[in-house]
Amino acid sequence: MIPLHTDPVPVTAEAVVVGAGINGLATAYELARRGMRDIVVLEKNYLGSGSTGRCGGGIRQQWTTEENIRLASESVRIYENMSAELGYQVFFRQGGYLMITEQEEDLPALREAVALQNRCGVPTRFLAPRDCLDIVPDLDISDLKGATFCPKDGTAYPFAVVWGYARACHRLGVRIFIRTALTGIEADDGRIRGVRTDRGDIATPRLVNCAGPWARSLAAMVGVDLPNRQERHEIMVSESLKPFLDPMVISITNGIYFSQSMRGEIVGGIGDPAEPRWERPEQFGFHSGLRFAVRFARELTRLYPRAANVRMMRQWAGAYDVTPDHRPILGGVPGLEGYYHSCGFSGHGFMLGPMVGRRMAAHIATGAADPIIDSLSLERFASGDLQADAFVVG
Ligand SMILES: Cc1cc2nc3c(=O)[nH]c(=O)nc-3n(C[C@H](O)[C@H](O)[C@H](O)COP(=O)(O)OP(=O)(O)OC[C@H]3O[C@@H](n4cnc5c(N)ncnc54)[C@H](O)[C@@H]3O)c2cc1C
Structure with a gap:
């Protein structure tokens, strides 16, 4: 102790x-x-x-x-x-991060970001949608336009x-x-x-x-x-499951992110454009709500249908200190x-x-x-x- x-x-x-x-x-x-x-x-x-x-x-x-x-x-x-x-x-x-987009107009910025990251010694690479399946086989790629992946x-x-x-x-x-x-x-x-x-x-x-x-x-x-301003963000954790998801998946289109922890839980969240920015966290508090659970579950199962049977165990909220x-x-x-x-x-x-x-x-x-x-x-x-x-x- x-x-x-x-x-x-x-x-x-x-x-x-x-x-x-x-x-x-x-x-x-x-x-x-x-x-x-x-x-x-x-x-x-x-x-x-x-x-x-x-x-x-x-x-x-x-x-x-x-x-x-x-x-x-x-x-x-x-x-x-x-x-x-x-x-x-x-x-x-180090399961990597797969950063996906469903918008064609993001692709030039993603390619530029890969080039800058490579110049800084970070081994990111650009991926066509079908290549994402080598990394996350159960991802639904129907609406994907491209992605980047860094294994480190x-x-x-x-x-x-x-x-x-x-x-x-x-x-x-x-x-x-x-x-x-x-x-x-x-x-x-x-x-x-x-x-x-x-x-x-x-x-x-x-x-x-x-x-x-x-x-x-x-x-x-x-x-x-x-x-600085404060933004409320919610996040959830599921029951523990056998390992099946290697990287963190994040979408720059709608702000969802999810990964599987070493203890087997799916941990994930999604930004909410309806959340205002505040001066102090006390003005909004760290309560959690059904709106997050529904938005997260809907997006998660759309992108990753295999998660449909996973049970959420707990959700909570915190603050982003935003500049x-x-x-x-x-x-x-x-x-x-x-x-x-x-x-x-x-x-x-x-x-x-x-x-x-x-x-x-x-x-x-x-x-x-x-x-x-x-x-x-x-x-x-x-x-x-x-x-x-x-x-x-x-
Ligand atoms: C839902 C959510 C998901 C996130 N996911 C990620 C992620 O995946 N990766 C990532 O990099 N970041 C993530 N972040 C952001 C990350 O959590 C923060 O940027 C980081 O934790 C900030 O750490 P900190 O030590 O600066 O502040 P904090 O962890 O907030 O610590 C500040 C501490 O100061 C104490 N304190 C404040 N005022 C006083 C006082 N007057 N006297 C004494 N103590 C005081 C507080 O009690 C608090 O413990 C996430 C944040 C949220 C809310």
Whole structure:
């Protein structure tokens, strides 16, 4: 068992990381690996209680901007060795991602994306509809126009990743406080001085905002205005079945995605264009509804008729922390030394988290510039230099 603290917090820390999802824990772990001491992680609820524990566990490198492709492929390399590195089985499996479309007009963009991914070293290939049957024999290809496939994409079990990082953090001396909320931030003379929590105050020169869907409210405490909005997304898991589906299948036409976990369950979701965007998750809540179950079942059985007899066991909802260009917001802000954020993952923070944590930790610990963090800074929105990522699915 990892000791998870609920007692009073220490009076000082070298760094306070807010949020025990994949990003907060990966950043804390990587900071500790670099030799930083007295790192505190604050989690207002339980480990993985934010988006991480609600996600589909999908890990793909098929993106249309170079930053996302590089962050994802570097993260895949970490995932490939993660169970050994963290000393915890995270159930990472590279069954690939089959990305399908039913629209002819998507084909040029898919071909361009394959070329860019190949230039970044990702072995994606373009497929005609009939070739998809070699990968998913029971797929109904009647309406398909084309697809791309990367055999090195995969899935991992989100809670195991969180628990693995938490244990590794603990071994390196990081103290994780659950049921402990950050309630205020002290800053003066343009620098972070400390934080207030519901279990006491901590003096610290560094605050890392990994609060996921709550990152925007947290940033507002120090006058940082994030453009992030929150979108409700539902997902479901079926009964466990013998293995029959290797890759994650995702459709860029209607946003459905489904895969089979190593425990045999079908895990899948579908985006809902009727869902509005909100400022805070509290405005919509994490309830789940029949509309999702019906939409998902209808689409799943249309594309994959074999799933008709599979029983849904459970469904739940979470939030996508969405930015205007669907890419994360990383780094600090000018004029506020010691403040950093790592948020706005727009529905793909589980696949980017390991490498984002590693790069953020190097940047925080050494102050060295990082080209990817720089290009994903908050300032890009003021300059209007936006390059949106296509194919955001879910
Ligand atoms: C249905 C669904 C499916 C998804 N599927 C995928 C997928 O297949 N692949 C993928 O890559 N991504 C997926 N995502 C997105 C992914 O889950 C997120 O991008 C990622 O988990 C973000 O991790 P995080 O650590 O930044 O934030 P979170 O996991 O949300 O963690 C933030 C934590 O901060 C804590 N916190 C907030 N405010 C405070 C405070 N004031 N004090 C203390 N603690 C606080 C919260 O309690 C929370 O635990 C999905 C998301 C959803 C909802």
